[in-house]
Amino acid sequence: DQQVKQNSPSLSVQEGRISILNCDYTNSMFDYFLWYKKYPAEGPTFLISISSIKDKNEDGRFTVFLNKSAKHLSLHIVPSQPGDSAVYFCAARAYSGNTPLVFGKGTRLSVIA
Amino acid sequence: DVKVTQSSRYLVKRTGEKVFLECVQDMDHENMFWYRQDPGLGLRLIYFSYDVKMKEKGDIPEGYSVSREKKERFSLILESASTNQTSMYLCASSLLPEDGYTFGSGTRLTVV
Numbered sequence: 001d002q003q004v005k006q007n008s009p010s011l012s013v014q015e016g017r018i019s020i021l022n023c024d025y026t027n028s029m030f031d032y033f034l035w036y037k038k039y040p041a042e043g044p045t046f047l048i049s050i051s052s053i054k055d056k057n058e059d060g061r062f063t064v065f066l067n068k069s070a071k072h073l074s075l076h077i078v079p080s081q082p083g084d085s086a087v088y089f090c091a092a093r094a095y096s097g098n099t100p101l102v103f104g105k106g107t108r109l110s111v112i113a
Numbered sequence: 114d115v116k117v118t119q120s121s122r123y124l125v126k127r128t129g130e131k132v133f134l135e136c137v138q139d140m141d142h143e144n145m146f147w148y149r150q151d152p153g154l155g156l157r158l159i160y161f162s163y164d165v166k167m168k169e170k171g172d173i174p175e176g177y178s179v180s181r182e183k184k185e186r187f188s189l190i191l192e193s194a195s196t197n198q199t200s201m202y203l204c205a206s207s208l209l210p211e212d213g214y215t216f217g218s219g220t221r222l223t224v225v
Contacts, residue, residue: 009153034213043117043203043216044156089156091213100146100171101214105155 003027004092006104015113019077023090023104026071030102031095035064035075038087038106047088048075080111116140117217119204125223132191134220136204144207145187146214147171147179149200156203162187194224 005024013019023033031052036044050057050064050073057064063076077084090104120135138145146161148171158171160179168179176198180188187206191198201221205214 006155036216038150041122041219041221043205043218044214045216046213049213100158100161103148103156105153 119217142206
């Protein structure tokens with residue numbers, strides 16, 4: 001049972017436009033959400049996170065929105081740049097205890113110059 | 114910054130070999146994790162450890178074992194490598210189990 005779902009395996013966006021990556025979750029115990037970015041042949045790197053007590057968190061060109069009622073979060077990248085081309089993973093943690101982060105399958109973003 | 118170091122970037126091993134993947138972190142993190150990444154399947158948790166000598170199975174532990182004799186080192190062992198274990202292996206560590214992780218650069222393992 002997939003608790004964190006990224007339903008779009010890939011996304012292509014023109015340079016300068018907005019990229020929107022989506023993530024849905026099923027576990028209502030999740031209280032913290034993270035986005036990781038991964039380039040080929042490298043490990044994932046932390047990008048941005050959001051606590052369930054917030055509905056928005058912004059860091060430069062990156063903004064994450066959380067809709068708890070819909071169990072949905074999204075990552076917005078504005079403006080998109082060619083260097084943003086990577087695989088993006090959504091991850092979630094449950095406050096209930098000693099469990100590892102749960103990752104989605106990832107979305108490959110291609111920013112076209 | 115926390116550094117997570119995986120000993121090999123690329124490995125080629127033969128079917129049936131015993132394979133050791135090493136991971137070392139330098140920030141005294143309690144928690145360490147092994148994932149594999151495959152196209153279309155995302156990051157799948159193999160094993161994790163919250164303390165020295167402690168290990169827990171993740172979602173896909175079959176064919177793997179782990180060793181954590183020291184806090185900073187977490188080894189993944191493929192007891193008898195098979196071609197379906199060809200993958201990118203990623204080690205991660207964190208201060209608390211629910212914290213964000215710091216990942217190593219990964220080991221691309223090919224089993225022939």
